[in-house]
Amino acid sequence: MSTEFATVAEIAGAVGSGERSALDVLNEHLARIQQNEAEIHAFNTIVTDRARARAAEIDAAVAAGQDLGPLAGVPIALKDNMCTRGVPTTCSSKILENWVPPYNATVVERLAAAGAVVVGKTNLDEFAMGSSTENSAFGPTRNPLDPSRVPGGSSGGSAAAVAAGFAAASLGSDTGGSIRQPAALCGLVGMKPTYGAVSRYGLVAFASSLDQIGPFTHTVADSAAVFDVIAGHDQWDSTSIPQAHEPVSGVLDQGIEGLRVGVISELTGQGVDSFEPEVVEAALKAAEALAAAGAKVEEVSIPTAVAGLSAYYMIAPAEASSNLARYDGVRYGLREPGPNTASMMAATRTAGFGDEVKRRIMLGTYALSAGYYDAFYGKAQRIRTLMIREFDRVYENHDVLLSPTSPCVAFEFGAKADPVTMYYNDVCTIPSNLTGHPAMSVPFGTGAHDLPVGVQILAPMLGEPVMYRVAAALEHLT
Amino acid sequence: MSTQADSSLREPLTTDDVAKVAHLALLELTDDELTVFTGQLDAVLDLAEQLNQFDVDDVPPTAHPFGLVNVFREDVPVTGEDADSIREEALAAGPEIEAHQFKVPPALGEAP
Secondary structure (H helix, E strand, O other): OOOOOOOHHHHHHHHHOOOOOHHHHHHHHHHHHHHHHHHHOOEEEEOHHHHHHHHHHHHHHHHOOOOOOOOOOOEEEEEOOEOEOOEOOOOOOHHHOOOOOOOOOHHHHHHHHOOOEEEEEEOOOHHHOOOOOOOOOOOOOOEOOEOOEOOOOOOHHHHHHHHOOOOOEEEEEEOOOOOHHHHHHOOOEEEEOOOOOEOOOOEOOOOOOOOEEEEEEOOHHHHHHHHHHHEOOOOOOOOOOOOOOOOOHHHOOOOOOOOEEEEEHHHOOOOOOOOOHHHHHHHHHHHHHHHHOOOEEEEEOOOOOOOHHHHHHHHHHHHHHHHHHHOOOOOOOOOOOOOOHHHHHHHHHHHHOOHHHHHHHHHHHHHHOOOOOHHHHHHHHHHHHHHHHHHHHHHOOOOEEEEEOOOOOOOEOOOOOOHHHHHHHHOOOHHHHHHOOOEEEEEEEEOHHHOEEEEEEEOOOOOHHHHHHHHHHHHHHO | OOOOHHHOOOOOOOHHHHHHHHHHOOOOOOHHHHHHHHHHHHHHHHHHHHHHHOOOOOOOOOOOOOOOOOOOOOOOOOOOHHHHHHHHHHHHOOOOEEOOEEOOOOOOOOOO
8 A cells, every 4th residue: 555654664664773763753743733633633632742752762762772662663543442541531422531541551551562652542433332433522533535524433533643644553442343444434454353362451341242452554564563562462351362462464475375265245245235336346356356366256145244233233232331331420530410329420421421322321221121131132142143153154165255344435424313324334344343253444446536445354263364464465456 | 124113023112111221321311312312222123123034042142252251360469659659540530539539429318
């Protein structure tokens, strides 16, 4: 992927060799923020002074001949649902507007150890619930490629920050597509790792059986570099996979000769009438390009693929209703006064949560309530099992699968005001969250209004190496 | 998605249902909000009815992609100069603090 901005690899190479100072790199990014952030609104918080101090530390380490990490001097933005000690972490919610965490998320510690320079905390749909960043309590983020359109969501600020050159890479979180869909809409590489591959310690919980942290970058190699830094077992996350991370940066040039690629027919053929045709065409063209480059490509069927959306919109709200019960005005965040504890809590939650968060809390509460549990939540959990079985069966004969990432290119603000219409944005990305498998979006051509289109590569559990090989190949074939 | 009432296996959601759920979730809704949310939540439950096209009676539920089991580590207290600081930072995040504890209005009755 050619880009007008310096890549992670270029910056780390130049800073590590002393060719450029980390401060110089940072100032270049801060200048672009200064110039364009008022329009884009990628950030909730920009930590200029901290970032300058950190860059100066990196430069001092270079001067002292110290061994720097693989992200030396790389300006990075963090979704504002990852805890940063001493820096507000708001989840773009009024209920956490003034919260300053007393600890760092594990990913924040790992980025720091690798030499990265955090520039700020990025805007999101409140508590990561949404697909456009319009649900932020602090106002929407605009797509740098066309500011009349959304950047996608929920990690829209993280996507916009990289697309606008405010940071060379960023981290987002992906519960139903919140990294991959904004990556597609902003023309970036976005990756959701295998569930448990990256620690979620310090990630504010939305739906705990689905949430994963992953990178936004301009290139596949940059994505691999950031993933290699943040992945690996963490004793502070009980869902962390207890084994060493197998680096993916070294496999990118291994090619795709003989790899078996399946194209998911439910997401590219009949039944996707509501998809924009260019988006489906891009996935099919990507499959053709891979076939021409030596892969074996065929159609595969995952009958539950589309129904995953229905299962997800029971499971995720159910988990959210439980996770968000902690926001009660007692230990952190907003408190609205009330004559007793219960009324204080209700007043706080009523004033502190936006409409989409309230919808999902109520939906989840309903799905979990006596009399409805089996019909809704229980049924969704059984569909989840069925979906995992279907994918496992297809992966017996395929290395990776392909589909569009999003049913459409970046849309205009307000275009999907109806909640269920908005939920359909996630139809292609949700299956990988329900199965726990890795998936990533790679830019592949353009669609309506000359806006970027993303193609999604799906792989089985811990299949990141083969997934990245295919991504690297597609990047050169586009 | 099917939104045909006659194909539905359930009664439509009522404002009373949503008022009950809001109460359980500690949320207060105005009458207007109650009406709007009821329609929106009913539409999502229509979406959920797609699940009925699959026969899953004999399929076990999945709560977690790996089948979560308990994970334990040694219970070692964090000590050193940082420990007090972390405690104070955590307390400082509370809306009302007294004697190093979080303070709330009365749980029973009402504040005078």
